[in-house]
Amino acid sequence: MLGTSLLGRLRRRDPGDAILRRAARLTLVASVVFYGCRYGVGSSTLATYGLFGTIAAGSFAQLPGPAPQRARILLLSLPAVWALIAVGSLLAWSTWAAAGGMLVVGFVVAFAGVGNPRLVGLASAFQLFYILASFPPYQPGALPERLGGVTLAVVLLAAAEVFLWPDPVPVSYRQRLAAAADGVASFLDAAAERLTDPPVAAGDRDARRERAYDAVAAIELSRSPPAWAPTAAGAQDRALRICAAALREVLAEADRLAADAPPEPIPDLAAGRLLRSCADTTRAAGRSLLPGATAADPADLDVAVGRAEAAYPVGTGNVRDRPDVPRLCRDATALALADQVRVFAVGCRVATGARLDGGDASSGLFEYARHSPWTLYWWQFRSHLAPRSAHLHSSLRLAVALAIARVAAGVLQLTHGFWVLLATLTVLRTSAADTRTALRPAVLGTIVGAVVSGGVMLVVDEPIVYAIVLPITLLLAFGVGRLLGPVWQQALFTVLLTVVFAQLSPEGWRLAEARLVDVLLGAVIGVLAGVAMWPRGAGHDLRHNGTRYLAASADAVEQTVQALLGAAPPPDRALSRLRRRMVLIDSSYCQYHSERHDPHRQQVNWDAVLSAGHHVVPGAESLLRRNPPGSLAGWPEAAALLRESAGRLRSAYDTLADEVAHGRTSDRAPVSTTCVDQLDRIRPLLGGADSQSVRHLVEVDRWLAGLADSLARIHPPAVGGPTIDGL
Incomplete structure (x- = not known):
């Protein structure tokens, strides 16, 4: 009875099954890329960048238009993705160099949306590519593997957009x-x-x-x-x-x-x-x-x-x-x-x-x-390069907040410091009021997810178990969680990250603890930036x-x-x-x-x-x-x-x-x-x-x-x- 009620609730929130179809495409592509790179090729680097490339392009990127148009945008964005990963990889040798790059990249990527706000959906994905590459270990020699993993993910995701359960084209x-x-x-x-x-x-x-x-x-x-x-x-x-x-x-x-x-x-x-x-x-x-x-x-x-x-x-x-x-x-x-x-x-x-x-x-x-x-x-860019431009304000605010978060993660030598920047990116909004609104579900969901993840990892320490449940957690995080609300989405995303890193670098229950600390730090930085810098939006x-x-x-x-x-x-x-x-x-x-x-x-x-x-x-x-x-x-x-x-x-x-x-x-x-x-x-x-x-x-x-x-x-x-x- 409870399952029937939950299913009915999900169908009402997604009457056309668009969210579930997108989650299914993302799950299939992410699973193929991760399993093929991690267990087929035996490369953790390929698997990491393939999986996060799929998540960034498939979930963080909100693209306009019908499926062929979204696929074309994904493929055309590849040169920019390669450049961001290359710059991030070369600046990862120093916390301050990476933070300086984050300041520039964060502003340029956010401000570029002034010409076409519909493509603002790419901004978070682009920033995530730089963030992931800008953290240690500093391995310029691994750049081909990083680019290969991301390229594989984006190409497969673009093909899936067109050929796998394509969304019905809405009235334009x-x-x-x-x-x-x-x-x-x-x-x-x-x-x-x-x-x-x-x-x-x-x-x-x-x-x-x-x-x-x-x-x-x-x-x-x-x-x-x-x-x-x-x-x-x-x-x-x-x-x-x-x-x-x-x-x-x-x-x-x-x-x-x-x-x-x-x-x-x-x-x-x-x-x-x-x-x-x-x-x-x-x-x-x-x-x-x-x-x-x-x-x-x-x-x-x-x-x-x-x-x-x-x-x-x-x-x-x-x-x-x-x-x-x-x-x-x-x-x-x-x-x-x-x-x-x-x-x-x-x-x-x-x-x-x-x-x-x-x-x-x-x-x-x-x-x-x-x-x-x-x-x-x-003309559009020039009109917004003005002291009163809200777009200029929001771009500067985001860039400064991400740079501060990168410095904090580097100085504190956090093992998974990119989670700090991801939390800042998730919480920070264009006004202080909206930032406060986004804070509660981010923190509460992370706490719930960390508690559940820590408990599971205390009981289960076999990587094969996490490999088996990866597709299920992907579908839950990007399908069911999104339909149930921000708290559920954040909690299930935390569980997903735990399942992934339990296969890449097993750390036991401390992985859940690190996730919670990183998210709390990133949320605090996001809130402070939202309150201190042009809070009116x-x-x-x-x-x-x-x-x-x-x-x-x-x-x-x-x-x-x-x-x-x-x-x-x-x-x-x-x-x-x-x-x-x-x-x-x-x-x-x-x-x-x-x-x-x-x-x-x-x-x-x-x-x-x-x-x-x-x-x-x-x-x-x-x-x-x-x-x-x-x-x-x-x-x-x-x-x-x-x-x-x-x-x-x-x-x-x-x-x-x-x-x-x-x-x-x-x-x-x-x-x-x-x-x-x-x-x-x-x-x-x-x-x-x-x-x-x-x-x-x-x-x-x-x-x-x-x-x-x-x-x-x-x-x-x-x-x-x-x-x-x-x-």
Whole structure:
């Protein structure tokens, strides 16, 4: 009964058997390598590096993508693994030389993840390879055996990833983005039908809307595991993040347009025709992200936008002759929606590797796509070589902690000193709070494992027994232990190490004692480093960049309004500054997403915060293209209205920035952005104004209302939401 209950518990925690399949692959490869090298070839060095190479690459490395991609990453990482083992072996002659190497290697390996946080999973494995090689005995002549053991392990593990019980390929981010685009396109079709055709069934329209919102919610980075999320600095991953933000804004604009449907359908409404073109472009662009599809071409959308803009000015005389302000509102909303659809379409082209022509990067959001991948990665590295960079802080903290642990293990002449560094690597997190959280299971599990191991070794001293139970302990440590929790995982890993070293260098029950002492020392070093060096973690850096990002957004909005009123030059510098701030907060969020933190303390919906800026940049650029600077000059009543709206919006940005600085966001009342409200706001200003000026006023006021709605949609995430696992 107890066994059935435990099995049911394990199946619930691993419904797809992914963890057990990975544990089975690791167990088989590790057993073949260890038995073949230790008992077949008779080499303890080959066996040690083969076994730990399997554990490092198969358990400590958290690799992204499907099985063939993981196998390719493992094989491509071999030159770096050889270099780390060679450097560690050559520096093992001196404690201080090894510690200096640990300082450099620890920092470089950790900081390299800034270019692609998905590959941060390799960092712990790389550090483990150096750690293992940097301890005595100093035997440069044994380097070929060390490299041979690791190479054998990595090659066999890569083959096992592909051919042995491969994991089912989960739905990729591109597939979810394509599904979201399809759902949004379906809702756009329904909104177009509501504007121009006999009303569609309200239930069908509401169902399409709900499906669209569910699909768009699924593309938030917070719902994607770090190994699959598009968080790299490269052009394609960055384009996917822009696409997600644009799609959220497309859905919001479509919602506004659906709410603005006229009482009676208008068969030849320009907004309806443009909406249908937007639906077709959104659907085609989303499907272009799927394997084997062709790149999307936004040319048809550009034609539809041109036609809508040509039909946009209604009348040329006094507004009293043709006061069709509601239609102007709908047209303005449709054009704003088309702007975001075009951003989405161009982003999909960049994400699929298609080349951009001169007009595709006109918004400035995709200007980076004209640069080489190495240039983009260099920009990413350079942006984090700054005093406030959380990634710089965490890399330095880890490197210093590992170097101190290496010195302590060498000075104290610990027999298995690499366990000290392994414990430090396991306990140390990006913040002091997370480090304390990881400490308890590490220490408690090690105590339990040491007690069990010591008791077994007092009774059993025959190496053949430990050779027989090795596969069982491997499966328990990396399968069952991982499913039962950190304490069990640490305890079973301690038992595994005892079983391994009982065959390599039998020491009796003192091996368990050495393991306990080493882990306690490493845990203390990790905790002290976590408390003493930048204890607040990546969230602090993200909040700082978020505050500056929101301030830059507010500045860009204000200067855009001033330019349209003829009171300031075009806001080119403000928009450029906002784009730079956008890159910084985007980079910080990608790093934050890749790290481990308590979901109960996540109080900011960062996906929504980032989307707010993506609404500002293309919206301001398109607004200035259709409404040149100074287009509302000489209309004091309109200037007063727009300055008032911009002032309220600035206050909203400031309030949100203050909340973000303190790591929280509050619920906000919804902002009404319907054309009826728009008409009520501007009706007192219409006397004597020509229709062209009214058109400019409507579009600017509509843009400001849309920005206010974007801010109002930023709510705190649900407490206890999906956990983001890191290293």
